[in-house]
Amino acid sequence: MQRVSIDDPAWRTTFPHPVKPLEDEWLAGLLLRCDEANDWGSGFTISYLFHSIGRDNWKGEVNFIMPPTSIFEKLSQLLAIPKSALLATTYQPELARICGVSIPHTIQLNPSFWFRFCPECVSQDRMLQRTLTLAHMNNCPKHQIALVRTCQCGMHQTLFSRKAQPFTCPACGMRWAQFPRSPALQKHIVMEQKILLWYKIFFTQGTPTLLASVVTLIGRKFRERNKLGRISRLSGKTIKAEFFSPYYRTNFSLAYLVDLLVSLDLSPNDLI
Amino acid sequence: MYTTNPESPRPPFEILRAYIETPFEKRYLAYLRYAWQERSWHVISAVPGSGKSLGIDELVWKSGAYKDKTGITYLPVLAIRSPKNNARAQDLGIALSSAMGVVPTMPWNRLRFWLVQAMASLQVECIIVDDAHDLNRLTLGFLKELTDNLAALPYRRLVGLGLVTAHSNDLVPLIEIIKQPDEIWRQFYRRMDKEHPFCVVDGHTQAEIVEILPNFEELYRSQLPDLRLRRWANYIYEQLTNPIIDLDSSRRVTMDNLTKFVTSAVRRAYDRGETDVNGQILKETAELMIQHRDDLFHIDGDSTTFHIDGDPINDESPPEQAVG
Numbered sequence: 001m002q003r004v005s006i007d008d009p010a011w012r013t014t015f016p017h018p019v020k021p022l023e024d025e026w027l028a029g030l031l032l033r034c035d036e037a038n039d040w041g042s043g044f045t046i047s048y049l050f051h052s053i054g055r056d057n058w059k060g061e062v063n064f065i066m067p068p069t070s071i072f073e074k075l076s077q078l079l080a081i082p083k084s085a086l087l088a089t090t091y092q093p094e095l096a097r098i099c100g101v102s103i104p105h106t107i108q109l110n111p112s113f114w115f116r117f118c119p120e121c122v123s124q125d126r127m128l129q130r131t132l133t134l135a136h137m138n139n140c141p142k143h144q145i146a147l148v149r150t151c152q153c154g155m156h157q158t159l160f161s162r163k164a165q166p167f168t169c170p171a172c173g174m175r176w177a178q179f180p181r182s183p184a185l186q187k188h189i190v191m192e193q194k195i196l197l198w199y200k201i202f203f204t205q206g207t208p209t210l211l212a213s214v215v216t217l218i219g220r221k222f223r224e225r226n227k228l229g230r231i232s233r234l235s236g237k238t239i240k241a242e243f244f245s246p247y248y249r250t251n252f253s254l255a256y257l258v259d260l261l262v263s264l265d266l267s268p269n270d271l272i
Numbered sequence: 273m274y275t276t277n278p279e280s281p282r283p284p285f286e287i288l289r290a291y292i293e294t295p296f297e298k299r300y301l302a303y304l305r306y307a308w309q310e311r312s313w314h315v316i317s318a319v320p321g322s323g324k325s326l327g328i329d330e331l332v333w334k335s336g337a338y339k340d341k342t343g344i345t346y347l348p349v350l351a352i353r354s355p356k357n358n359a360r361a362q363d364l365g366i367a368l369s370s371a372m373g374v375v376p377t378m379p380w381n382r383l384r385f386w387l388v389q390a391m392a393s394l395q396v397e398c399i400i401v402d403d404a405h406d407l408n409r410l411t412l413g414f415l416k417e418l419t420d421n422l423a424a425l426p427y428r429r430l431v432g433l434g435l436v437t438a439h440s441n442d443l444v445p446l447i448e449i450i451k452q453p454d455e456i457w458r459q460f461y462r463r464m465d466k467e468h469p470f471c472v473v474d475g476h477t478q479a480e481i482v483e484i485l486p487n488f489e490e491l492y493r494s495q496l497p498d499l500r501l502r503r504w505a506n507y508i509y510e511q512l513t514n515p516i517i518d519l520d521s522s523r524r525v526t527m528d529n530l531t532k533f534v535t536s537a538v539r540r541a542y543d544r545g546e547t548d549v550n551g552q553i554l555k556e557t558a559e560l561m562i563q564h565r566d567d568l569f570h571i572d573g574d575s576t577t578f579h580i581d582g583d584p585i586n587d588e589s590p591p592e593q594a595v596g
Binding site: 003005006007013014040 | 341344369
């Protein structure tokens with residue numbers, strides 16, 4: 001249902017300006033667009049959601065990769081859209097399927113997340129892509145420019161700041177859409193395409209069985225390369241081949257597995 | 273009261289509700305639409321039970337309001353019920369924001385400015401306050417502030433205002449506040465419509481009752497196939513303008529009284545297995561609504577049977593009239 005009419009009971013239970021998720025939009029971006037559409041400060045919607053579930057001190061303890069499922073119930077009512085459409089703004093359903101759990105945890109996707117964004121996506125569509133939550137992605141796959149984290153004033157950007165308008169720097173007020181752009185290096189683009197391909201495999205076909213196959217594949221490749229001693233990872237760090245143990249595979253995050261898969265120059269064809 | 277017949281093969285009587293665009297509603301909505309279209313300000317008054325709130329609902333429903341999930345919302349007529357009990361400006365602010373949907377709690381100094389932005393972005397063209405007789409200096413003053421801010425830059429948005437009040441004895445509420453000599457009320461009065469700032473919408477005449485009754489005939493056709501209420505229009509009008517009900521002796525009938533009378537009569541007829549009302553049934557209905565209206569009901573024994581204290585009905589039935 002695209003519209004809510006005034007005789008619909010949902011009129012009273014929705015925000016004055018409800019918004020719906022864009023394709024591949026991240027939940028945090030949707031919440032910021034909701035703030036903006038309703039002339040609220042940054043973080044107003046998310047604060048209200050947490051307040052409604054009895055968690056007023058949510059800052060610092062919540063990330064927006066895997067937020068509490070209870071907020072989706074409330075947000076579904078406030079925006080008059082199905083919960084499934086909201087869950088699709090995270091990788092929660094995919095990760096639950098991959099890991100075989102009902103409620104996955106952030107560390108199963110990306111244990112070392114920090115917020116960055118593409119100024120061009122914000123400028124064009126007020127868009128924060130869901131891929132911003134993935135590890136090893138330093139450039140926007142759509143616009144091929146570097147993701148940014150820091151304002152020219154030196155302030156690290158945070159998703160929500162009650163002192164600021166949505167999509168602006170909380171320190172100097174500069175709009176995220178006006179942040180300078182830096183073109184991505186070609187070799188990084190190629191690398192991140194490989195990374196995204198692996199994520200896509202996991203998100204579209206991932207099951208615990210596939211995960212086990214991937215771990216087995218990595219283990220086999222490690223044994224083959226054991227003579228090399230160390231393997232260089234995406235972060236630039238190295239790992240000793242003997243340290244990889246498939247027996248602890250349930251603890252591996254997707255970020256770590258994708259790192260190793262790309263570092264070992266493996267492709268999805270190697271899984272067959 | 274009435275007694276249900278447990279042996280009746282018919283299903284229980286069903287009270288039906290439908291919006292009827294009565295002559296009163298036409299008069300009343302004409303003023304509200306005028307306020308909306310001309311962005312004019314009025315105090316619009318009618319006696320309790322006339323159908324003021326129903327009319328507002330109808331206007332809002334037909335105003336074309338929607339919330340589009342692209343973030344665009346259109347609410348041309350913002351209608352609220354006045355907050356009660358010596359309300360403060362923020363109580364009115366909360367009532368206005370609630371009409372827009374869910375608005376997270378925010379400090380009053382923030383909400384009062386947010387409301388201006390929100391009303392501009394919702395494209396509000398007219399504010400209607402039902403039960404406006406409950407407004408006071410503080411809430412009326414806030415309405416002025418709000419509409420002044422909307423009229424100023426950057427919005428430049430003129431908004432109509434309909435303050436809908438209930439009155440009695442031709443005493444229209446709010447006049448005594450708005451016509452005070454203080455500067456704020458002079459400004460308020462200056463913003464009001466120049467020709468008809470205070471309007472009283474009258475109830476139904478006898479001829480209008482004749483016009484309305486066919487709607488009830490149609491409404492209850494499925495339960496009383498031979499229902500012909502029009503022929504009793506004069507009797508119904510006379511009963512409903514009895515000074516016990518028509519407190520101001522206006523000789524006008526409210527829709528609330530008419531609906532209750534008709535509903536009571538058709539239910540009574542239905543429960544007796546009739547397919548139409550008759551003089552006896554109307555007389556009993558009139559007795560209950562008028563003469564025994566304030567009698568105490570004793571509820572005892574069989575829960576399906578009520579009785580009232582009072583004389584047994586032994587007067588003659590009303591004459592059938594050739595009307596309509």
